[in-house]
Amino acid sequence: MNDQALMEKSREPFLIQRIRAGERSHFHELIRPYERRAFLIAYSVLRNQADAEDAVQQAMLKIFLHLEQLAEADKFAQWAMRVVENEAKMYKRKRHQHLYQSVDEEQEKEGQTKHFRPKQFADWRDLPNEILEQQEVRAAIIESLASLPEIYREIFVLRDMEHLNIAETAEVLGISVPMVKTRLHRARLMMREALSPIFAKPKVSIWERWKGVNPWFAAKR
């Protein structure tokens, strides 16, 4: 956590106290550091930007309305993100397309991935910092993330994109620490597998390799 984030965090109990006392405008300041995280959590469940935005709006309103229920003011972040997560899941259940995708199906997916083994063993090329300036690279990463079953997607987002620690991730998701570790491990393997075709070093044919080392060929060119 950087200095600014630490300062914002230490102000949270004070802001919560003021909001509870009726100074509602402080709510904007309270949630501002969590806007991005909230959006990512909702997106990881819903896989649709417009729906994620709607779900975050509803969740934030619930957070405001139920702020009284927060027992420990220093646990605001975990509590609030749990509300976002639950709201996104509720939104998903309500959404028409999920009349066709049952909970059983998600569990079945989890079963299929329980014994996930890597199949791609190619070396990856070096990835310079500027690679993320490329729109197609960002799109490929988001697409790979979307292809993960929900339980792995949400872990990956919280831990490896939002950099929550294992204990915080467990609190937001309401699962145990060992469960976070197990799912995180599979999520990473799956993401790596999905991205391997994009970032693997290009295969060099024997002919190309021979051209590269044969001085006679190089001299003739």
Place this chain on the structure above:
Amino acid sequence: MVRCKTIIAHLSEYVDGEATPEMCHMIEKHLRGCHRCTAVYDSTRKMLVITGDERVFEIPSGYSARLHRFLDKAILEGSAS
């Protein structure tokens, strides 16, 4: 020689620096002699560097402003009713 399956199973802990010293020793020894596991380890680390970058996921423009407008309206309406 430890099996690749065992190494892969502990790779995530190793990447996070949470593996025990014995486990680290075992993994490092294995990686020196196994190209496939080294490829999985290296690519996992590279993957985590790029996916952990904020630029990967762009929040829709105007999201924050819309959120705060919505809250202002909803909270005001709530207090009026």
